Amino acid sequence: MIAMLILLVLAGGLAFFAIGIYNGLIRGRNEVKTAWSSIDVQLKRRHDLIPNLVETVKGYAAHERQTLEAVIAARQQAVSFSGGIEERAKVENALTATLRSLFALSEAYPDLKANQNFLSLQEDLSATENMISFARQYYNDAAMRYKNRIEIFPGNIVANMFSFKPEPFFQTETAEEREAPQVRF
Numbered sequence: 001m002i003a004m005l006i007l008l009v010l011a012g013g014l015a016f017f018a019i020g021i022y023n024g025l026i027r028g029r030n031e032v033k034t035a036w037s038s039i040d041v042q043l044k045r046r047h048d049l050i051p052n053l054v055e056t057v058k059g060y061a062a063h064e065r066q067t068l069e070a071v072i073a074a075r076q077q078a079v080s081f082s083g084g085i086e087e088r089a090k091v092e093n094a095l096t097a098t099l100r101s102l103f104a105l106s107e108a109y110p111d112l113k114a115n116q117n118f119l120s121l122q123e124d125l126s127a128t129e130n131m132i133s134f135a136r137q138y139y140n141d142a143a144m145r146y147k148n149r150i151e152i153f154p155g156n157i158v159a160n161m162f163s164f165k166p167e168p169f170f171q172t173e174t175a176e177e178r179e180a181p182q183v184r185f
Contacts, residue, residue, distance in 0.1 A: 021158040028146035032167045035139035036085065039170065042132040043078070043092060049128060050075045050099070053121045057102060057112060067101050074098040086168045099125070136170045143167045 054068055074095040081091045103122065106112050147166040150159040158164075 017154075018158055021155050022162065025146075025149055025155065025159055025162070025164050028142070028149045029164065029167075031142045032139070032146050035135070035142040036167075038135040039132065039139055042128060042135050046095075046125065046128045046132065047075055047079050049121060049125050050095075053102070053118070053125060056115065056118045056121060057105065064105055067098075067105050071095075071098045071102050084168075085170065089168075089170050096129075140169050143169055 050071065054071055057064070058068060074091075074097075078091050078095045081088055106118065106122075112118055143166070149155045150164050150166055
């Protein structure tokens with residue numbers, strides 16, 4: 001009778017322990033989803049700013065059609081993209097590269113560089129890029145914590161039983177994106 005009671009208490013304790021681990025994994029997965037949602041909100045903001053920026057540049061640099069079309073195409077691809085996180089990162093990194101070429105274009109047009117609307121849009125886009133960077137960092141931190149919960153014992157046992165999978169990190173794709181920008185006076 002006492003042995004049965006001890007087994008019942010141990011089984012109950014083990015069940016509560018497993019439930020605690022399971023709930024922790026669910027919280028971790030939800031944190032990663034929330035972090036991705038924060039990135040998505042900032043990306044939407046960036047997508048909304050780009051058409052205004054392109055229109056402003058068009059007035060000053062009409063013969064730079066190729067650069068403007070590349071920015072528009074990259075934005076359209078980013079807006080209409082519906083794939084996974086890793087593929088989305090590639091699309092957004094391509095958009096970032098085309099935006100760099102657009103801002104480099106402004107160096108060739110002093111009137112554009114001095115245009116208040118352009119400067120305001122550039123500042124808004126720069127602030128948005130900073131928010132995207134912070135959101136990416138938060139996402140990667142949440143993905144790392146979640147991955148640790150999945151891989152560390154005893155969480156890995158519960159994670160394998162219920163098919164929890166790690167989420168991908170949001171990474172830069174090209175060596176160019178990893179380099180520090182050059183400042184020249």
